[in-house]
Amino acid sequence: xxxxxxxxLHVIDYSNCAPALDRxxxxxxxxxxxxxxxxxxxxxxxxxxxPQPGLKLRISSDAFESGLSHPNxxxxxxxGVRPTHLKPEKLYQHVGLRTIQVARWMFDYLTGYGPDMTExxxxxxxxxLETVAGVPGMVAGMLRHLKSLRTMQRDQGxxxxxxxxxxxxxxxxxxxxxxxKPGPLFRASVIAAQGVFFNAYxxxxxxxxxxxxxxxxxxxxxxxxxxxxxxxxxxAGRLWKDMPAPAIAVQYWGLQQDATMRELIxxxxxxxxxxxxxNHTLSKLKADEVNPFATGASQLP
Amino acid sequence: xxxxxxxxLHVIDYSNCAPALDRxxxxxxxxxxxxxxxxxxxxxxxxxxxPQPGLKLRISSDAFESGLSHPNxxxxxxxGVRPTHLKPEKLYQHVGLRTIQVARWMFDYLTGYGPDMTExxxxxxxxxLETVAGVPGMVAGMLRHLKSLRTMQRDQGxxxxxxxxxxxxxxxxxxxxxxxKPGPLFRASVIAAQGVFFNAYxxxxxxxxxxxxxxxxxxxxxxxxxxxxxxxxxxAGRLWKDMPAPAIAVQYWGLQQDATMRELIxxxxxxxxxxxxxNHTLSKLKADEVNPFATGASQLP
Ligand SMILES: [Fe+2]
Ligand SMILES: [Fe+2]
Ligand SMILES: [Fe+2]
Ligand SMILES: [Fe+2]
Numbered sequence: 001x002x003x004x005x006x007x008x009l010h011v012i013d014y015s016n017c018a019p020a021l022d023r024x025x026x027x028x029x030x031x032x033x034x035x036x037x038x039x040x041x042x043x044x045x046x047x048x049x050x051p052q053p054g055l056k057l058r059i060s061s062d063a064f065e066s067g068l069s070h071p072n073x074x075x076x077x078x079x080g081v082r083p084t085h086l087k088p089e090k091l092y093q094h095v096g097l098r099t100i101q102v103a104r105w106m107f108d109y110l111t112g113y114g115p116d117m118t119e120x121x122x123x124x125x126x127x128x129l130e131t132v133a134g135v136p137g138m139v140a141g142m143l144r145h146l147k148s149l150r151t152m153q154r155d156q157g158x159x160x161x162x163x164x165x166x167x168x169x170x171x172x173x174x175x176x177x178x179x180x181k182p183g184p185l186f187r188a189s190v191i192a193a194q195g196v197f198f199n200a201y202x203x204x205x206x207x208x209x210x211x212x213x214x215x216x217x218x219x220x221x222x223x224x225x226x227x228x229x230x231x232x233x234x235x236a237g238r239l240w241k242d243m244p245a246p247a248i249a250v251q252y253w254g255l256q257q258d259a260t261m262r263e264l265i266x267x268x269x270x271x272x273x274x275x276x277x278x279n280h281t282l283s284k285l286k287a288d289e290v291n292p293f294a295t296g297a298s299q300l301p
Numbered sequence: 302x303x304x305x306x307x308x309x310l311h312v313i314d315y316s317n318c319a320p321a322l323d324r325x326x327x328x329x330x331x332x333x334x335x336x337x338x339x340x341x342x343x344x345x346x347x348x349x350x351x352p353q354p355g356l357k358l359r360i361s362s363d364a365f366e367s368g369l370s371h372p373n374x375x376x377x378x379x380x381g382v383r384p385t386h387l388k389p390e391k392l393y394q395h396v397g398l399r400t401i402q403v404a405r406w407m408f409d410y411l412t413g414y415g416p417d418m419t420e421x422x423x424x425x426x427x428x429x430l431e432t433v434a435g436v437p438g439m440v441a442g443m444l445r446h447l448k449s450l451r452t453m454q455r456d457q458g459x460x461x462x463x464x465x466x467x468x469x470x471x472x473x474x475x476x477x478x479x480x481x482k483p484g485p486l487f488r489a490s491v492i493a494a495q496g497v498f499f500n501a502y503x504x505x506x507x508x509x510x511x512x513x514x515x516x517x518x519x520x521x522x523x524x525x526x527x528x529x530x531x532x533x534x535x536x537a538g539r540l541w542k543d544m545p546a547p548a549i550a551v552q553y554w555g556l557q558q559d560a561t562m563r564e565l566i567x568x569x570x571x572x573x574x575x576x577x578x579x580n581h582t583l584s585k586l587k588a589d590e591v592n593p594f595a596t597g598a599s600q601l602p
Contacts, residue, residue, distance in 0.1 A: 068461075127453070131450045131451060131453070134446065134447075134449075134450045135447070135450065138443050138446050138447070139443075142439050142440075142443050145435065145439050145467060145468075145471065146435075146436070146439070146495060146499065148435075148471055148475075149432045149435045149436065149471060149474060149491075149495060150432060150491055150492050150495045152428070152432070152474060152475070152478040152483070152488075152491075154475060159468075160369075163464065166446060167446075167460075170446065170449055170450060170456075173450060173453060174449075174453070174455060177453040182453070187453075190450075190451055190453075191451050194447060194450065194451045198447065
């Protein structure tokens with residue numbers, strides 16, 4: 001069950017990847033949330049596993065990270081997320097998948113990913129990857145914004161979904177950073193990685209947005225695998241035994257005050273599953289097609 | 302008076318530059334808007350001229366430009382906006398002001414800005430300038446996002462205000478584009494200008510964010526002057542006589558269905574006054590200070 005803090009003043013958009021809700025239903029929900037605590041998520045019917053069916057809440061935060069969209073998942077959905085794999089068919093999908101496979105293999109080898117990682121090793125890995133994960137959405141959102149300015153054409157609703165993804169990844173980072181403060185060598189490698197990846201992704205997105213979204217789709221498939229592995233370690237009692245989730249995570253995902261690391265990792269995994277689905281979907285669209293995840297879209301792919 | 306379309310499903314953040322409203326008042330307002338048409342803006346008390354005191358509404362748009370924040374100004378405020386000037390004191394302010402003075406002088410000279418411009422000349426000028434105006438907020442928002450990723454520090458609420466400014470400028474552009482479709486030479490110069498300005502602003506923001514915000518503050522002062530000039534032309538009957546505002550503007554600013562170009566230019570001028578105030582304020586802050594315009598901030602500068 002989730003708890004929504006009394007800071008929630010108002011609900012906004014139904015999300016990145018919301019289910020097809022009719023307008024009357026939405027209006028009723030918004031009216032409820034604006035005047036009192038929202039209905040328990042338990043009263044929602046069970047949802048399909050992917051696409052992620054969360055509504056997003058916007059809470060009036062304490063100004064430190066204002067304007068955030070807050071993911072809001074049902075327990076049924078959180079427990080049901082499983083690693084998925086889209087079978088590549090087109091060339092751009094094969095390119096995206098191969099790039100990820102090579103990158104993951106190298107990164108796993110260099111960092112010693114495997115069955116018996118310590119809490120510190122898990123956190124180092126997560127922190128490093130999340131510093132990188134916040135780049136693509138921002139780059140893509142910016143490039144589409146600039147393109148809209150220079151062609152004077154509408155964006156078709158992509159920018160907000162992309163920026164929300166970037167922000168969501170940044171919140172993953174800030175959450176894990178609460179659990180471990182990296183040293184100078186680690187920080188230097190984060191800076192170097194950003195320098196390389198930002199420029200590479202910027203150029204790649206100019207050349208083929210489609211390939212970039214497929215690449216991110218497969219990357220997020222890997223993230224779902226890795227967080228599922230972490231959950232297995234937690235459930236086996238080998239990782240973060242009864243450790244509480246940091247306060248920032250409780251606030252961001254609307255967790256219960258006594259939430260543990262297990263609830264946090266469940267929420268992060270759900271976010272990554274959502275990114276995989278969204279990016280695979282965007283990769284199949286033309287750049288001037290309407291983003292089906294845009295607020296107000298009546299039906300999701 | 303404003304009219305809010307029945308597409309408004311829910312209110313979100315009180316804005317970029319909202320007045321100090323107490324929470325109970327906000328809650329009451331949000332509850333009202335979520336369940337029925339909002340109260341007439343006429344019932345709001347008169348507001349100071351700058352900072353802009355609008356609440357922002359988010360409407361569930363038709364997915365083409367989803368997630369937009371919609372400025373919402375009272376008539377009293379709209380009529381009261383006047384050109385302002387911040388007297389530069391610090392070196393970075395002098396640098397920002399001088400750069401704008403030189404740029405404006407050159408641009409006015411090249412484009413023949415003056416007392417007897419035709420509607421086409423006005424639109425050409427506005428379209429060109431708005432294609433450039435959407436760049437700084439996006440660049441600054443992206444650079445702060447990347448910095449937060451690489452330093453693992455919180456952003457302190459700046460990103461959303463900056464991205465909202467960029468989006469607001471892009472909506473200015475898309476609105477004016479409805480009124481005139483530029484030719485190939487004009488389009489080529491837009492592309493060239495973006496190439497130069499994006500890179501210049503990117504580098505300048507890396508070197509001195511403070512100077513960049515002061516620069517935009519003074520730029521927006523000029524924009525308020527120019528739109529005030531346009532309003533004088535409209536009121537003298539020399540410009541857009543009784544011409545209706547395009548549909549996109551009616552939707553974005555929540556204008557009445559029969560709104561004219563005068564109402565549109567009033568709204569755009571109010572936006573620019575808001576940008577001037579926000580950027581001058583940000584220019585005086587350290588990069589790690591809390592953005593006073595962030596959602597949830599209790600008091601505005
Ligand atoms: Fe992540
Ligand atoms: Fe991710
Ligand atoms: Fe503008
Ligand atoms: Fe502006």
